[in-house]
Amino acid sequence: MSPNLPMPLIQVLQVMTVAVAAPGVSGVIARVEARLQGRTGPRVAQPYYDLAKLLRKEALAPEGASWVFLAAPLGAAACYLTVPLLIPVLTTFGLPLGYMGDILGGGFILSLASFLVAVAALDSGSPYAQLGASRAKTFAAITEPAVLFVIFVVALVTSTDLPYALAATVRSSSGQIAAPAHLLAAAALFMVILYETGRIPVETHTGTNEFGMIEEARPFEHSGPHLALLKWGSSMKQLILYTILLNVFVAPWGLAATPRAAAVGLAIIALLGKAAAAGTVVAVIDNSFAKLRLFKITEFAAAAFLLAVLGVFTLYLGGG
Amino acid sequence: MSAVAAPSVYSGGASVIAVGVLLAEFGMFRQALLRDQVRLYAAQSGLISALAVLVAAARQLPELYVLAALSAGLKVVIVPIVLRRLLRGLGHGGDGAQQDQAAHGWTEIAGSGSLSLASTILLAIAVAAFGFFSVGALRIASPVLPPTALAISVSVALVAFVLMIMRRDVASQAIGFLSLENGISLAALVVAAGMPLILEVAFLFDLLVAVVVFELLIRLHHGRAESLSTADLTSLRG
Numbered sequence: 001m002s003p004n005l006p007m008p009l010i011q012v013l014q015v016m017t018v019a020v021a022a023p024g025v026s027g028v029i030a031r032v033e034a035r036l037q038g039r040t041g042p043r044v045a046q047p048y049y050d051l052a053k054l055l056r057k058e059a060l061a062p063e064g065a066s067w068v069f070l071a072a073p074l075g076a077a078a079c080y081l082t083v084p085l086l087i088p089v090l091t092t093f094g095l096p097l098g099y100m101g102d103i104l105g106g107g108f109i110l111s112l113a114s115f116l117v118a119v120a121a122l123d124s125g126s127p128y129a130q131l132g133a134s135r136a137k138t139f140a141a142i143t144e145p146a147v148l149f150v151i152f153v154v155a156l157v158t159s160t161d162l163p164y165a166l167a168a169t170v171r172s173s174s175g176q177i178a179a180p181a182h183l184l185a186a187a188a189l190f191m192v193i194l195y196e197t198g199r200i201p202v203e204t205h206t207g208t209n210e211f212g213m214i215e216e217a218r219p220f221e222h223s224g225p226h227l228a229l230l231k232w233g234s235s236m237k238q239l240i241l242y243t244i245l246l247n248v249f250v251a252p253w254g255l256a257a258t259p260r261a262a263a264v265g266l267a268i269i270a271l272l273g274k275a276a277a278a279g280t281v282v283a284v285i286d287n288s289f290a291k292l293r294l295f296k297i298t299e300f301a302a303a304a305f306l307l308a309v310l311g312v313f314t315l316y317l318g319g320g
Numbered sequence: 321m322s323a324v325a326a327p328s329v330y331s332g333g334a335s336v337i338a339v340g341v342l343l344a345e346f347g348m349f350r351q352a353l354l355r356d357q358v359r360l361y362a363a364q365s366g367l368i369s370a371l372a373v374l375v376a377a378a379r380q381l382p383e384l385y386v387l388a389a390l391s392a393g394l395k396v397v398i399v400p401i402v403l404r405r406l407l408r409g410l411g412h413g414g415d416g417a418q419q420d421q422a423a424h425g426w427t428e429i430a431g432s433g434s435l436s437l438a439s440t441i442l443l444a445i446a447v448a449a450f451g452f453f454s455v456g457a458l459r460i461a462s463p464v465l466p467p468t469a470l471a472i473s474v475s476v477a478l479v480a481f482v483l484m485i486m487r488r489d490v491a492s493q494a495i496g497f498l499s500l501e502n503g504i505s506l507a508a509l510v511v512a513a514g515m516p517l518i519l520e521v522a523f524l525f526d527l528l529v530a531v532v533v534f535e536l537l538i539r540l541h542h543g544r545a546e547s548l549s550t551a552d553l554t555s556l557r558g
Contacts, residue, residue: 180335180468298438299350306346309445310339313452314468 002262007096010259014089015081017268018243021275022235023047025242029279036287047235054228062124062221072120073222073229079113080236087163087240088247090267092171092255094164102161103151106244110237114140117218117230124221132217135294139214142301143192149308150192153185156315163244167252184311186249191304193245195297197238199286239275246274330378334466334510337371341506342448342472345479345499349440354407354491354548358400361495361502365395368505375513383517384509391505394524399498399531406535407491435486444482451475469510476503489548490541494534501527 005013027044034041061069085097086106101109114136121133151161157176158165170176177183198215219230247255254270256263292300344364351357369392376384435443455471477500484496505523508515542548 178332178336180332180339183336184339298436299441302438302441306441306445307343309449310342313449314335314339314472317452317456317468317471 002260004259005261005264007259010091010256010264011085011095011097013264013268014084014091014095017089017271018084018236018239019081019232021272022239023051023232025239025272025275025279026235028276029283032280032283033287036283047231051228051232054223054231055225057224059224059226062126064125065123065221069120069123069221070226072116072123073219073226073233075116076113076233077229077236079109079116080233080240083109083240084243087244088167088252088255089243089271090256090264091259092164092168092252092257094162098164099162103154103163104161106163107147107151110240111140113233113237117233120222121218121220126221128217129220132214132220135214136218139195139297139301142298143195143304146188146192146301146304146308149305149312150185150189153181153308153311153315156312157181163248167248167255170249170252181311181315182249184307184314186245188304188308188311189245189249191300191307193241194282194285195300195304196241197282198234199282242275242278243271246278247271330374331466333374334371335468335472337367337374338466338469338472338506338510340367341371341502342476342479345476345483345503346441346444348483348492348495348499349444349486350437355404357492357495358403358407361499362396362400364499364502365399366392368502368509369396371506371509375509379513381513384513387517387520390521390524394528395498395502399527402531402535403491403494406538440482440486443486444479447478447482448475451478466510470507473503473507473510476500476506488550490538490550491548493550494538497530497534498527501530 024044024047027042027047030046031041031044059070083106085095086101086109088098118133118137121129124130154163154166155161158169170182215234219227222230246252251274254267254274256267341364344360344367347360348357351360369388372384372388372391376382376388451474452471455474460470480496480500480503483499484493487493487496501523508520508523538548541550545553
């Protein structure tokens with residue numbers, strides 16, 4: 001019998017799990033990707049070494065940049081550390097601060113982070129960073145309707161918009177996970193996540209190829225600890241999105257049902273395993289399809305939107 | 321609206337297959353190569369056959385297995401083969417490269433839409449919504465009728481019309497017509513699964529006649545216009 005952990009500690013553990021594990025998940029994806037391309041690839045811990053190196057370096061700001069430029073990475077990282085409080089990372093039951101915000105609240109905080117980074121990119125005065133920021137905001141507006149309709153599906157299925165409630169509904173019956181609305185919403189969310197984490201359809205997430213640069217272009221002018229925070233932030237965002245997909249939609253199993261230390265520890269391991277599996281799937285998809293031209297992104301967004309809208313339609317007719 | 325209960329296995333499975341048929345219909349807007357368009361049609365027909373097997377198993381109608389086999393043989397194997405043979409035959413008019421392309425089924429039909437792809441999809445979503453909600457307004461409820469499948473079959477038929485109207489190439493228009501028949505089969509399977517086998521087989525042979533007619537039309541059009549596009553037919557308007 002393992003002792004019960006106090007609730008605040010579990011809450012802190014949720015945040016720490018995401019913060020500490022996020023670079024590792026990126027490392028696993030980079031490794032899988034390299035293997036798929038026939039390269040040996042970097043070691044899994046490479047992102048941690050990169051962060052450590054950047055944190056030791058000097059921070060520089062372009063001439064004329066204001067305090068916004070330096071404050072934005074901190075603000076963005078703070079946003080990414082707030083979201084894990086709101087979503088079921090480790091437990092099936094809501095933690096004390098877990099009902100502070102619903103799915104929309106989490107979405108707002110994620111877009112606030114993206115907004116801060118975009119503002120800093122504009123402040124830098126560099127054309128590349130500005131291009132990245134402008135593209136990121138434009139395409140975010142295009143993918144937003146799909147996200148909204150996914151949230152509508154959640155709301156219709158559970159009568160709430162709390163991520164904990166949907167996860168509980170999915171766990172409650174095996175029929176629910178095969179329900180067309182649920183499958184469609186999960187597929188639409190997966191497509192949005194592919195776009196948001198800089199995979200297909202257009203972006204090359206590692207390269208410095210300007211045609212496909214959206215997210216990667218924005219921290220162009222940052223350096224040292226600020227760049228480290230931005231890189232860490234984007235890997236945290238990736239893990240947060242995977243967690244929402246896995247623990248709310250696709251596989252909400254392996255979460256701790258009680259506050260016991262053993263159950264919570266198992267939940268951490270389960271989450272990391274699931275995230276690594278999801279990352280592998282993403283890497284395989286990313287490497288099996290050709291990138292689209294930049295302005296073909298509307299087709300990709302239209303497909304995600306179609307899936308989410310059909311999900312709402314089938315629910316509306318009572319098909320589940 | 322109260323929380324929605326999870327559907328039963330039969331009704332959930334039927335709805336998933338019906339959604340798959342509708343998604344395949346939407347996928348036809350995107351296909352750029354004739355070969356892929358034909359493949360997508362074969363996949364959609366395969367889904368219909370799978371639905372026939374599901375209905376047969378769930379409602380103990382053994383004659384539906386025969387129908388599933390017949391429909392799979394005809395729509396998944398024979399019609400695609402006929403269409404592919406037709407495509408190979410179309411290479412004769414053009415130069416060497418064109419013949420080569422046709423022989424491999426690489427005939428390009430992309431860009432034949434009159435609107436951009438995303439706008440077409442949005443239009444088709446609106447049309448599909450009309451189909452959905454008009455059937456929903458009828459409030460047809462029955463313990464043996466999967467609630468969404470009937471609405472989706474109407475949407476499939478309507479979206480097939482959008483496909484035929486928006487794409488300007490003969491091949492997509494023919495495939496649109498054939499997939500319209502898939503939508504009607506879907507409705508027949510979920511509403512009147514017990515419909516006598518002979519009637520359904522007659523429908524399938526009707527389809528075969530349609531394929532032969534389309535083959536003639538496509539050959540005739542290609543012989544005159546040396547392309548699959550119907551854009552130059554608009555100049556014949558009075």
